[in-house]
Structure formats: C-alpha cells, structure tokens
Amino acid sequence: MAIATLASFKNSLIRQREFVAQTYGSQTSAAARFYDLFLVAPNFVSPSTAINPTSATDGAIKFTNPSSGQLSLVGLRASTTACGVYIFADRLSHQGGLSGLVTGAQTTNLPTASLTRFTSGEGVMIGLTIYAIVGSVATTITVSYTNSAGVAGRTTQSVAFGATGNREASRILILPLQDGDTGARSVESVSIVASTGTAGNFGVILFKPLIAVAIDSTDSENNAIGFLNGASAGGIPTIPNDACIFPISMNLGGSLQSAFSFQLTEN
C-alpha cells in the first residue's frame, strides 16, 4: 500500500522498519567507467553456473522481506572515497566462466537463469561483469538474447571488449539492445570477434536499476539522500521481495571504497 501522507513519510524516515548497512572493499577505479561493486562486497564469490541471486546471496545488501505489504526505500546515506554516481539495481540473474580467448558463440553456463523478478524483462539491462582480467587486445563483443517481448535470437549492438578500460576486474560493460528492443529476459550466448589474449573470467548479469544517486562529497554527513532532497532518480522505489540489491558505480576515479546505509519502510 502507499505511503499516504507527508507525515507518514517523515515517520518512516524516523522510525524506519529496517536500517541496512553494507560496506564495499577498496579498489582503484578509472574515471567515468562502470564498476560492479558486487565483487568487493564481503564474502563475494565469483559466480559460475547460472543462478538467480537473492538478498541472501553474499554480495547482496541484506534485508528481510516484509511480513505483509511491500518494502520501500525512503532514504539512503553514503560514505565513499570516490564521488560520482551510484546505481542500485536488482541483480536478477548472473553466471560466470566465460573466456576472453574463445571466439564465436560461447554457451558455458548459459542460458541465464529464468527471471524470478521483473519477469517480463521490460527495462531489464544486460551487463558483462569481468571477474578476472581478460586480455590486452581490443576486440568487440555481442550477446544473443531473448527480448522483453519473448522474441529469441536477438543480438545486441557490439561494444568494445578487452584492452585498457575494458578488461579489468570489476568492470561492467552495459550492452545496447537490438533496434526496437526495450529489455531482456535471458541471454543465450556471448560472442567475441577475436581473442583478447587472456582467458580471464567474465560473466553475464541481468539487472534492473531501482535508484541512482549522485554523490558529490566524501563526507557521509553531506550524503543523506531521499525523495525530497534531489540528487537521485527512482522516486520512492519499491524493493521486490528477495531482491539482490547491489551498486554499480561510475565515479571521478581514484581509490574506491564505500559504505551505504538504506532506510527501508514497510507500507
């Protein structure tokens, strides 16, 4: 049910159902690149077979499903060494074990697991997360996927893969969809045009952004973000039961270490 009044909203900020904190370990980041911070969460293990991660999966932000009604994110506080943008998304499906050496269609640990949240695939994005560095040779990559209308055999537009900026662990490459598409339900194969020179390890993730915030200070006292003080997109998002929430960062570069606190309310 809705948060019906301003008073209820304020009350949810003061007496939130759950105040969840999560820290993300240190790494070096290049400016203006997307990073999958799932990899630097506590107890993270690289995925292999295709699964649907949940809030119980190591790396996810932990919360308890509501006993009734729904959970809403009413506020967020950030502490980070790297100012920039943090996108909190529901990690719907992921797998790993793909190689930067193999050309042509790779199907190891594919197709991706069928979606259990946002099952239509509308607005669901395809990412490639690099778990272990691939090679230094620049090539391009595409994936074959089923779109949000259920049409299989769709092919993403190609993007750069391998070489500096597109090879390092934690990088996430977001893939543009085939003309006319607005989301993805599953990925069936991944194809690189030429070997990058190193196998490494990368995998496919399907994710649905829930909220994006702009962090312009490394002082957490200045980074209390909510629906009514701007610097964000996503409104007052509903958090699906079991959602595997994780951050993607695009920042100004340098040392990246962060901690986030989430104010959730049951309504």
Added chain:
Amino acid sequence: MAAITDLSDLINRSTGGANGTPQNVFYYKAPRVAGVAATAPITGRMASLWRYDGNPSGGATPTTVVAPTNATQGALPFVNAGGSRESWMTQAFAASNATGMFILYDRLLHMGGLSGTVTTAQTVGGTLTRNTSGSGNFAFLEINTAVGTTSVTATMNYTDDLGNTGNVSTGVQIGATGFREVSRAIMLTLAAGDTGIQAIDSITLSATTGTAGDFGVVIGKPIAYLSVGQSGAAGWRDFVTGLPSIPKIEANSCLSLLFVAGGTTVPELFGGYSIVEA
C-alpha cells in the same frame, strides 16, 4: 485530470496510492550508433542522441515526416496515464563520462531525406499532435549522413506559435567541418519576435554544400536540462523542490536527448526519470 494537491498527495501517488501509478524509468546510451563509435562532438555545439545505441535501442533514421510517439523505436520509455489522468515528471537524472548539458525533450515531429545539394525550398510539412500551440517549441537540423564541405546557410519557412504563416528564420550554417557530420544538431533560430513553432513548411539552402548526404528537421519541446560538470558525475533535476516545477508529460510523448558538448568526448550515458499520474 486533477492537480497534485500537496506534498502528501505527491508522496501518496509516488508510492502507488490514488492511482499514481509511479514509473521510475532508467535508460542507458552507449557512445555508438549501430555498433560503431559515434561521431565525436564539438565543444559548445549540439549533438542528437536519437540514433545512439542503448537500452532502449537507438532510433531509426527518419524518412517521411511523422509525429513520433512513445511507441516509436528509439523513444525513451513511459506508459501513458490511465483514465482521465495526466503524467507528471518529478525527477530527471543523467550521468555521463562526457561533460556538458543533456536536454531531455519531447520529439514532436521529425523527418529526414533532405539534400545538401538542393538549393530550392525542400518541403517539410506534417502536423503536430502535441504542444500544438507551438509555444516554446524549437527546431533543429539533424544530420543523418554527412553533407558537403562547403559552408552554406539554411533557413526555414514556418508558422509561428500565433499561427502566422510565411515566417522565415534567420540563417544558420550547415556544411563544412563541424556542421556536416552525422549526429550534428543545428538549432534553427526564429524570426524576430517569435517564441515558438506550429509547423515548418520548408527548408532552403543558400547554395549547395557539395554533397547530398541526408539531413532532416526536428521540432521539439524541452523538458529538462541536465548539466554534467565532471566526467563520471551526474546532472539532475528535482522538480518537487526545485524550479521549474513538475512538468506535464503529454500522452504519447517521444522522449529523446540532445547533448550540448562540454568537450569532444562521445557521451556514454546512464539516466532516469520518475513520472506519476494525477
């Protein structure tokens, strides 16, 4: 149609009450067109991101004149309001590797197929289906295939927002480096005293650019200006606590992006917006 009465009403609708049907939409634009690196922008000048790859996908090259909608390939998504309600944007956000200004706008009318070598009036026509008064509408030339290397002047013959026909815009440059490459957006300037556009009758070049290429014309209405001051940072608009306040998004709006470049980096963009019904 009903007003958003107060902050309580807005919060209620933003969490699904009162048929608010909140939509929190996110999109991604890659710095590529059809899988190939997009043309580098020029500092201080405009680029059209209509055809940029992404999620949703890029738009197709326009041909005959049409009024595109939210169902047109390349439009940023949203669902029309139900019942007799209207759609209102409460937040807009854009993060990019490229500094500059992203302009979120409703692409009211577009066409392509104009030639860089024709010096007689080239017909545009078409009819607006949104913001039909023309007030505040802008128009720009959109390069789909590079035109020639000779610098010439383009003017448009148009109907202003008071319904006066036969107005002629002041000339703007097309052709030559910076004004000929794919994805360039060349804003057309109105005749003295005008503040909007209802229709464009034709586009006329003062001379040939030397190559036909393919360019078109777009009529749009701005919705949000999102300034990204640093590479890796975001620009955002909170329409609840900032001005201008909560713009209406007309049914069937074809949301798209223009980019005023702060440098020569091709923009990669992650953005979003929130819409509620009232």
